[in-house]
Amino acid sequence: MHPLDLLFLRAAHDRAAHRRAEPRLVDDLLKEPGTRILVLQGDQVATAGPRVAFLAPDDVAHLAVGAHLFLGEADGVPYLAAVLARTAPEPALGSVPEPGTGWAGLRTLDVPDLDQGLAVEAIALARWHETHTHCPRCGTPTEVAQAGWVRICPEDGSHHFPRTDPAVIMAITDADDRLLLARGPAWGTDRRSVLAGFVEPGESLEQAVVRETAEEVGVVVDPATVEYRGSQPWPFPASLMLGFRARATTTALVRQEDEIAEADWFTRAELGAAIAEGRLSPPGRSSIARALIEEWHGGRVGD
Ligand SMILES: [Zn+2]
Secondary structure (H helix, E strand, O other): OOOOOOHHHOOOOEOOHHHHHOOOHHHHHHHOOOOEEEEEEOOEEEEEOOEEOEEOHHHHOOOOEEEEEEEEEEOOEEEEEEEEOOOOOOHHHHHOOOOOEEEEEHHHOOOOHHHHHHHHHHHHHHHHHHHOOEOOOOOOEOEEEHHHOEEEOOOOOOEEOOOOEEEEEEEEEOOOOOEEEEEOOOOOOOEOEOEEEEOOOOOOHHHHHHHHHHHHHOOOEOHHHOEEEEEEEEOOOOEEEEEEEEEEOOOOOOOOOOOOOEEEEEOHHHHHHHHHOOOOEOOOOOOHHHHHHHHHHOOOOOO
16 A cells, blocks of 8 residues: 655665675676666755666766665666765766766655665665774674675674664644644744654654554544554654554644744644745655655646
8 A cells, every 4th residue: 555655765776685695796797798787975866857877887986986786677778876985086077988977865865666675775885884884792893794685793793774763753733623733942933844753772663653642742642543654754854754644632732942942733724825935835745744744735726
């Protein structure tokens, strides 16, 4: 069930996880002229015109690549990511041979599903490597294995796998079907979104929805109404956003002031008017927050 139309769910490749265990997979693929390589640095991927730039091994041989990661296959073509060190002085920009080459972040990338899926996977995996360089047990620098899908500690042999942090995001409505929207303290004064928060250790998703709503705005949610609507990878840096809707049994708003600057209940007419008059900006088109709001609204908002 994926009722929500979500940008980062688009993918058209097979991760081919069974190949990760092949010895020297990355080295072998770098010798095959048919391998295609996505170049990334931090949150940015190299682009060529309206596509992600998929380069041949010879095209990236001169780049200062920190790590190659195996992303999978599509139509018999193997795909790697070449991760440039964040400190590298953007070598790919001037040296990638195709015209129209540049860099783009995931949030602005408007590309076919194949490119989108590979870019999300590459950036999420690369960011995990960037921040998990040492063994959490003994502090020894770990070594990359399984074509980028495991890090192994040479001291104690422990294996460490890419992490994803679950976060709940929820469209809370009251008995009159008004929607709860709030503003974070660091946001622009017109911005509003649904509530969200990280799942804590030992907690179910449903419990997290109820707890976060109570903490942030003092509203009681009926746990029996918490309904899963869909998920969205959000690799900024490593979240998996799990979308819900749920019904509140109270409406009085008591804000947790360091997290919530403003919070209000909106009818559909009130939300539509606030957006039309420029008093309120909904979340970005690519976000699950926007999808949850539009699902409640029964159609697109802000167009
Ligand atoms: Zn260790």
